[in-house]
Amino acid sequence: MATGTELRQGSPAKRAAIVRAALEVFVREGYARASVDAIAATAGVSKRTIYDYYGDKEQLFLATVRETVEQQTAAFERLLDDTVGTAEDLEGALVAFGRAFATEVARSPQRSALLRLMIAEAAHFPQLLERGGATGGTQRALADRLADLAARGLLDVADPMEAAEFLGVLVTGRVHNHSWYGTVMLDDAEIERLATGGVEVFLKAYRPR
Known part of the structure; x- marks a missing residue:
């Protein structure tokens, strides 16, 4: 060894x-x-x-989680670029983001598998929870994008990390619940409904008044 x-x-x-x-x-x-x-x-x-x-097996396990999270974070950043971009139409951009991300969450076997694995093993490997676990990188990337939108006057965001957490939960939380963390397949219409509803709630809280 x-x-x-x-x-x-x-x-x-x-x-x-x-x-x-x-x-x-x-x-x-x-x-x-x-x-x-x-x-x-x-x-x-x-x-x-x-x-x-x-x-050894322990280091392989930790590296597998770390490298998979890094791959998923890089893919998430590309998704942000493709959907939010310059966001001239804020609501349309966030709905496009929410729909795409919710679809990925609902239908990616790898993403669901990683989340279930980390939940199952976190008690034995507390380092899995460092820097936000499976969602830390994506939350930071989303927070940066929301901070940029706030700087342009499109959102009223005092705490970008908190706002990113809320948006992530609103877009994906019900998708996780309805799909049993990727176990049950959701159709496009259901994903659209869940993601759009989440974005609408987010904008009610964070759109400038």
């Missing part, structure tokens, strides 16, 4: 395959039951490669 000073960065493609396989196995089996052998077989790599890249 490799020590911390001997870990290799290795091939990006191989690391991505290991992370995908590890997430699949950890979600299916839980941390305690998951084996490095099963992860290696699923990824199509040797067990030695996993040890060379990550050291």
Whole structure:
């Protein structure tokens, strides 16, 4: 087993395959039951490669969560760029964002799997909750965008992080509840209704008067 000073960065493609396989196995089996052998077989790599890249199962688990969260945050930032952009039509932009994000939340097996995994293992790995856990990066990205909209006079936002948390909950909270965290498929009309309603409530609170 490799020590911390001997870990290799290795091939990006191989690391991505290991992370995908590890997430699949950890979600299916839980941390305690998951084996490095099963992860290696699923990824199509040797067990030695996993040890060379990550050291041990615990570090692999934490790296899998961290790297998956980073990927999801980067995708969320692209979604913000595509939907909110310069936001000349504030309500239309936020509805487009809410609909797209709610659809991703409702229909992304990876996002739902990661959230269920972190909830299941947080008691054993409190570091999973550092910096906001699975949603910390997306909340900060959304807060930055809301702060920009406030600076342009389109929103009245005293605390961007709080406003981002409210918008996130309003857009995704009922989607999580109605879909049982990605277990039940929601149709487009239901997602549209839930997301639009959330944005309407948000704007009632944060639109300048």
